[in-house]
Amino acid sequence: MSVTVRVPAKVNVQLAVGGARPDGFHDLANVFLAVGLHDEVTVRPAPSLTLTCSGPDAGQVPLDRTNLAARAAELLAARHGISPDVHIHIDKDIPVAGGMAGGSADGAGALLACDALWGLGSSREELLSICAELGSDVPFSLVGGAALGTGRGERLTELEVGGSFSWVFAVADGGLSTPAVYGEFDRLNEGVSVPDPVASPPLLDALRTGDVLALADAVSNDLQPAALSLRPSLADTLAVGTAAGALAALVSGSGPTTAFLVKDEDAAETVASALRASGTCRAARVAGAPAVGARVVAG
Structure with missing residues (x-):
């Protein structure tokens, strides 16, 4: 069993x-x-x-x-x-x-x-x-x-999510330690008054309505400067995806995977192909969202 x-x-x-x-x-x-x-x-x-x-x-x-x-x-x-x-x-x-x-x-x-x-x-x-x-x-x-x-x-x-979104993920060589990225965040913000984190109302509205353009305008990652500081080459990957037509480009979480929000599945293939040809990443993967959580599929 x-x-x-x-x-x-x-x-x-x-x-x-x-x-x-x-x-x-x-x-x-x-x-x-x-x-x-x-x-x-x-x-x-x-x-x-x-x-x-x-x-x-x-x-x-x-x-x-x-x-x-x-x-x-x-x-x-x-x-x-x-x-x-x-x-x-x-x-x-x-x-x-x-x-x-x-x-x-x-x-x-x-x-x-x-x-x-x-x-x-x-x-x-x-x-x-x-x-x-x-x-x-x-x-x-x-x-x-x-x-x-x-x-x-x-x-x-x-x-609530009111629609589906198309993404491309550029997989970098090697990984980044999450504790190291947070440590770099602290170093970069030393002596700075860091505001309390608050969810963005425009971003929540964009998810609720399924508005990909509004979501592209609202995405953000406070860890991105730290990840780029530890891995400067990620900036080249972000630039390639943006030039290929991505609506938004950001480091995924603590990185080093980079994420590209695109208009639709056709645009996803265009951005993925550009990333694969660029030599700035190890692989480019296309995926839709949202996906369901953990679920039993056999047994």
Whole structure:
């Protein structure tokens, strides 16, 4: 017996970042949008907790207890007094360390898959509580669609989306450490009074109405200067996508994946082709949004 869960990547259409808190985290106004790039997480009974991974960049995925998928199994099992004796296989298609919440997606996927495999029937609230314990982006990976994340991003308010949006994602060589990007954000803002993060009303309206031009005018990422400081070559990738007709271009989350909002699917192919030919990125992927959150697809 096995259970397979499909779980989406995300793009931050707004990432407003406050100053560092005493606990080292930052308050956020983080508008998540789930996009149609997915990992699939399959769990089956095993003598002990083990982990494997296949797909692009699989060699960069940790296969020990630091992986959020393994931690999800352990936390769920501990809450129910059982042993986390499962084999977890991740079929990875979300870029690794790319600012698209691939690790968080795997954590949410393993959590939902183990809950189904073990027949626990956990409530949505219990699963979201465990997700928040795993990491700031994990609750959204479970929920999908669109949502505003506050606190450190884990407190979600689901948002209405009135249409679909086409995106292109340029995958960079190597990754960027999220803690390093936040550290660079703090360095760049040293001595500066950082305002409290607030969700943009025009951006929320653009999502609600499905207005791609209004959304393009409203997207923003306060971590982008830090990501560009650590990886200046990303500016070239952003310039290529913009010149090819993207309506908006930004670093996805903490990077180094860059995201391009485009008018429609035809425009997406044009921008993706230009990015692939430019030599400024390793790959360019086309995806639609919003996508549904983690869901059981087999088992």
